[in-house]
Amino acid sequence: EAQVTQNPRYLITVTGKKLTVTCSQNMNHEYMSWYRQDPGLGLRQIYYSMNVEVTDKGDVPEGYKVSRKEKRNFPLILESPSPNQTSLYFCASSRQGAGGYTFGSGTRLTVV
């Protein structure tokens, strides 16, 4: 089944403790992206990647890092999480130039 898999689904952590949210897709898509979704602010893009070793900032990149060492994986790294990064995070992928992203099921992160 074609899908984008994120882990974990739920995560509660403390301020400053580094964490990684994993994302993997099995569709051989070139584009991958991370979004956060907050009430009243909608979906906002954090980072995206057009292919292996090619990444770029989205709308709200501060406090986040990404890497794209393999085509199928695009982890999101929070080096020093803060409470304002409490949010619902989605990973998504698409074919080159298509724009019709397939989204993962989401990771609900709480930073206390």
Next chain:
Amino acid sequence: EDQVTQSPEALRLQEGESSSLNCSYTVSGLRGLFWYRQDPGKGPEFLFTLYSAGEEKEKERLKATLTKKESFLHITAPKPEDSATYLCAVLDNNAGNMLTFGGGTRLMVKP
């Protein structure tokens, strides 16, 4: 700066009562406009892509249309299972691969 505005924010319909959702957008050059459906606690599910004014796409009870300034998602004879949040997003020629989303319309269809 790209802007996407969806209206209404929430819409309650009786089963079978047809209606339309609006998505107004401002971009320097439209590469594509996308409609998604999102159920509570789940990721957005891709519905349609529209590329140029005058284009229409249909899927079951849903039909999406596009003009130079807005898109409509028409829902014909909705059923309770159509209840969800519907999101509109645009891809700008000058914004790399960054999708800009609207705030969504929360649709509730009562039996």
